[in-house]
Amino acid sequence: MANSLGISAINKSFSSTPKISFRNSAKTTWVSRNYYKELIMKKEFIMKKGYFWYLLLLLLAVYFIAIAFVPSLHLILDGTSLLALLFGLFGLSKRNLILFFIGLGFLSIYLKDVFHFTYSTTPLFAGIVLVGIVLHNLIIPRSSYTYKSKSTSHHHFENEKSASYIDNETDLYLRTFFSENTTYVSSKQLTNVYINTKFGEQSIDFTQAQFMTDSPEIRLDIAFGQTNIRIPSNWRIINKTSTPFASISFSGTPDTSSDSDIISVALTGTVALGEVDIQY
Structure with a gap:
């Protein structure tokens, strides 16, 4: 009698024990991962x-x-x-x-x-x-001149909707201060380009632009900011910038099929405590 009562008590205790649901546990883990994502x-x-x-x-x-x-x-x-x-x-x-x-x-x-x-x-x-x-x-390397392979399937920067477009200017002055700007330049008669980025990020696309001068030059004034410059594949950048505690990198692959179409563009000015990414 006593044994039967003991066994029934043990069975009752097991039956009252809450069951662990591995399905719920997995679901909770999945939700938490999505939450952090x-x-x-x-x-x-x-x-x-x-x-x-x-x-x-x-x-x-x-x-x-x-x-x-x-x-x-x-x-x-x-x-x-x-x-x-x-x-x-x-x-x-x-x-x-x-x-x-x-x-x-x-x-x-x-x-x-x-x-x-x-x-x-x-x-x-x-x-x-x-x-x-x-x-x-x-x-972080001071500057990098190695060309890294990068997909060029996309032709627009991420904040395309708020971008500005320039198609008839000869002298460009592009300035960003405590903000983030994107500019697409398609002018065919560029003579002077000046880029000023302070405490922000600026992206400029020159893939549809052309210089109408014998000595093309892009002058930079970058401090505490990042500048992304996308250029045509036949442009060759000659870096003459002063880069105290800055990083200049190149991505993409330049076109080397025809030397006659190559346009040398001087990159001058100062990049201090900032980053410049030149993309082909």
Whole structure:
């Protein structure tokens, strides 16, 4: 009798134990993977569309408005901390270690003022920036002149809908400041091209353009930004730029079938703490 009662109690306990559903577990894993995938896609969308900077400016606007009503907030976020935040976020968004370490340098100044540390800020700031310069140049090549194979099946940049088109100009001045711009140039009589990119990304397509001068030249003024230049396959870029802590890369394959059609284009100016990608 006792044995039968014990066995029935054990069976009852097993029957009351919640069952593990591997199907539900797999479904949960699938949902979580999709969730993180969507987060990554949203992050890439924000970075590619340039909304990152609008969001940052909006946060700064909220901060300044808040200070007007609560002046004591400036003790938490002052100019030094804002510089640290600006350089740090921009360095992360552009994968530039120099900018990121400059942000760390400003952060060291801010922390000393807040916590009254006794270290000297000038040599510490210089040392942090030098570490960033060394790491950036070790990880990211200063410049690259090797032609990488790249699919050319697409003929448009990603933000094509917001692009501008130029077809009759001779002198071009293309400027981007804290934004992201795309320009398609189809002018057949170019003489001067000047590209200015500061704290943003600029993409220019010259595949349908032609120079009407004996000495074609594209002058760059790039700082803390990225510039993508797409050129015809018969153009040959002669790089004469000054590139302090910058990266110049080439992608695609130039046309070598006929030397008579080759057009030499001088690339001049300065690229500082930025990137230039020339695509065939």
